[in-house]
Amino acid sequence: MSLMIVDGLAKAFAGRSLFAGVSLQIAAGEIVCLMGPSGTGKTTLLRCLNGLERADHGTVKMGDVELRAGDGAQAFATAALALRRRVGFVFQGWHLFAHRTVLGNVTEGPVFVRGQPVGEARPRALALLEQMGIAHRASALPHELSGGEQQRAAVARALAMQPELLLVDEPTSALDDDRTESLARLFRGLADGGLAILCVTHDGTFARALSARHLRLPAAGGT
Amino acid sequence: MAGFEVELAAALARELGVRAVFVQNDWSTLIPSLERGTFDIALNGLEVTAAREQRIRFSRPYYVFAERLVARQGDVRVLDLASLRSRRVGTLASTLAWDILGEAGAERVPYEGVQEPFIDLQQGRTDAVLIDDIIADRYGKRPGLAVVGDLRTGHYAIGLRRQDEALAGVIDEGLGRLIGKGELHAILARWRIDGPRQEALIAAPTTVPGKTAALPAPHRGMTAHQVWLFFQGAAVTLLMSAVAMALAMLGGLGLATARLPSRVPWRRALGAAATAYVELFRGTPVLLQLYVIYFGLAGVLALNAFAAAVLGLALNYAAYEAEIYRAGIQAVPVGQVEAAQALGMSEAMAFRRVVLPQAFRFSLPGVANDFIALLKDSSLVSVITVVELTKRMTIVAVDSGGWLMPGLLCAGLYFAMSYPLSRLARRIEARLGAAK
Numbered sequence A: 001m002s003l004m005i006v007d008g009l010a011k012a013f014a015g016r017s018l019f020a021g022v023s024l025q026i027a028a029g030e031i032v033c034l035m036g037p038s039g040t041g042k043t044t045l046l047r048c049l050n051g052l053e054r055a056d057h058g059t060v061k062m063g064d065v066e067l068r069a070g071d072g073a074q075a076f077a078t079a080a081l082a083l084r085r086r087v088g089f090v091f092q093g094w095h096l097f098a099h100r101t102v103l104g105n106v107t108e109g110p111v112f113v114r115g116q117p118v119g120e121a122r123p124r125a126l127a128l129l130e131q132m133g134i135a136h137r138a139s140a141l142p143h144e145l146s147g148g149e150q151q152r153a154a155v156a157r158a159l160a161m162q163p164e165l166l167l168v169d170e171p172t173s174a175l176d177d178d179r180t181e182s183l184a185r186l187f188r189g190l191a192d193g194g195l196a197i198l199c200v201t202h203d204g205t206f207a208r209a210l211s212a213r214h215l216r217l218p219a220a221g222g223t
Numbered sequence B: 001m002a003g004f005e006v007e008l009a010a011a012l013a014r015e016l017g018v019r020a021v022f023v024q025n026d027w028s029t030l031i032p033s034l035e036r037g038t039f040d041i042a043l044n045g046l047e048v049t050a051a052r053e054q055r056i057r058f059s060r061p062y063y064v065f066a067e068r069l070v071a072r073q074g075d076v077r078v079l080d081l082a083s084l085r086s087r088r089v090g091t092l093a094s095t096l097a098w099d100i101l102g103e104a105g106a107e108r109v110p111y112e113g114v115q116e117p118f119i120d121l122q123q124g125r126t127d128a129v130l131i132d133d134i135i136a137d138r139y140g141k142r143p144g145l146a147v148v149g150d151l152r153t154g155h156y157a158i159g160l161r162r163q164d165e166a167l168a169g170v171i172d173e174g175l176g177r178l179i180g181k182g183e184l185h186a187i188l189a190r191w192r193i194d195g196p197r198q199e200a201l202i203a204a205p206t207t208v209p210g211k212t213a214a215l216p217a218p219h220r221g222m223t224a225h226q227v228w229l230f231f232q233g234a235a236v237t238l239l240m241s242a243v244a245m246a247l248a249m250l251g252g253l254g255l256a257t258a259r260l261p262s263r264v265p266w267r268r269a270l271g272a273a274a275t276a277y278v279e280l281f282r283g284t285p286v287l288l289q290l291y292v293i294y295f296g297l298a299g300v301l302a303l304n305a306f307a308a309a310v311l312g313l314a315l316n317y318a319a320y321e322a323e324i325y326r327a328g329i330q331a332v333p334v335g336q337v338e339a340a341q342a343l344g345m346s347e348a349m350a351f352r353r354v355v356l357p358q359a360f361r362f363s364l365p366g367v368a369n370d371f372i373a374l375l376k377d378s379s380l381v382s383v384i385t386v387v388e389l390t391k392r393m394t395i396v397a398v399d400s401g402g403w404l405m406p407g408l409l410c411a412g413l414y415f416a417m418s419y420p421l422s423r424l425a426r427r428i429e430a431r432l433g434a435a436k
Helices: A042-049 A073-084 A102-112 A118-132 A147-159 A177-192 A204-210 B004-016 B027-036 B050-055 B096-103 B116-123 B133-139 B165-180 B183-190 B196-203 B224-258 B265-283 B286-296 B305-331 B334-342 B347-384 B389-400 B404-435
Strands: A002-013 A016-027 A031-035 A057-062 A065-068 A087-090 A165-169 A196-200 A213-216 B056-072 B088-092 B107-111 B128-132 B145-161
Touching: A002 A042, A016 A042, A016 A057, A016 A196, A031 A042, A031 A177, A031 A204, A042 A165, A042 A196, A065 A073, A073 A087, A087 A147, A102 A118, A102 A147, A102 B347, A118 A147, A147 A165, A147 A177, A177 A196, A177 A204, B004 B165, B004 B183, B027 B050, B027 B056, B027 B145, B027 B389, B050 B056, B056 B096, B056 B116, B056 B133, B056 B165, B056 B196, B088 B096, B088 B116, B096 B107, B096 B128, B096 B145, B107 B116, B116 B128, B116 B145, B128 B133, B145 B165, B165 B183, B165 B196, B183 B196, B224 B265, B224 B305, B224 B347, B224 B389, B224 B404, B265 B305, B286 B305, B286 B347, B305 B347, B334 B347, B347 B389, B347 B404, B389 B404
Parallel strands: A031 A196, A031 A213, A087 A165, A165 A196, B088 B107, B088 B128
Antiparallel strands: A002 A016, A002 A057, A057 A065, B056 B128, B056 B145
């Protein structure tokens, strides 16, 4: 059964169509790679899936939550907020909260969005950091981390919200081959646990290592 | 420019065959300005006192004044000099009345203008005003106030440099001729300040009452007590600045938040109001704002001087803090907000949890700089009678007869307060630089 159903999504920018008629379905535990050359709107599409950007046409449906491009501002914002509680997002630039430690970044969502007591959120966050292999950096500030560590922290931050689907934008751009390999292993393990992952990448090796379904986004076409 | 002393100066110049050139100068610094040669004679209500006679040469007197005590109508507590002990009494700083009140143990409230002491007396901010009768007659006749009586008489005389003995002789003679011809009396009569008291000017032409040697000589240099008063002044400056800055930061945060872009109509209106506030308070002098708050709004907002000073500085600096925070908010990368939203935070929560803490860090160096500026701007509040560090310096300088030591001590204390702050600001900046 599909976890997320995307139907007829289209977006133009400055009069130029980025993508049109994009429809896809993702099931729980599935890894989907969104591939294609630069400038085809892969990142924009990803951002449309959790409402960070609004498509011109189409819908994104996840259970009883439906994000409709044509909705009014208030209805769209409400649906986006509901959707984001089930969908994690890892930015290409990570965007870790610069004023919080790694641990603070990971507990921020559970404590302030979900209302979890700090006493529960902290051990869970530490366990996640352990799983990511950066528990020893828990009290470091983001600017003190290497690129790979920042990425792991960003993944941990997203996973701490216990999402059903993880959207990931170009995860390997700052990683060497070893790191790329271990990230693929991590994602496969998460998918085995039931998490769906939609990953924008132009890295064929990484995509193959994920042994995932591959989708290409042409200049203006459907899938 | 008009006044009986202006006419007297003109008449004296005519008598001596010279032309009078008037020079604008603060009353409290007449003597140092005279000494350094800014002008040759000081003819401006300069009271003959033993302390001043140590420094300058006085001419024969040209007016006999009285120290007049004014209180609120029906206030039976204010009777005489003795009854002023521990009461708040307004007068002009560094005058004879200031000294008299000091000896009487009154809590002196210093003013720079002649109208303000009476406004504050009406408002109940002081219990009495002791001031020269000439001023009390002209400015003290306000509803609800009454003259209690005259405590002491004294003389106005022309001040000259000690080494200008020849000029002093010429002035004395010229003044004597004006008195002899009745011209001085005519001037006083024209200004309706003549009276039987002025007969003394003719009767005792050479006697200057202040010359009695029994009065204690003025101390040169500063006493330990004066140094102690300096530290008190510094404490007032620091406390006032700290409270004002805390309020300014809160107000600035409110203003900056109100000015965030929004599509909601009422929020846009609020933003426009906040913008108007910032422009108004940034575009007008803080001195003016202090005056309006303390004297202008005295009828509706009965604040004491310290509260008015804190409020005035806080309102003014809130406008500057608002701009600093606004810049700080704009400096937070948009990715930070998106990361917060991607976690499911509402716009308001993302602002509170992610934007604001970072904006505050970006703003800290600017805020520290503003605190240093406020520390020094706080010297302006002396116009509404708060005796802070700079005011204490001018009072002590006039009392002790020298500006160098009090000036240096004052500068040293300001520096001691502001330097740690500027070090702190630089350290924060360095840390932020490393974080980028």
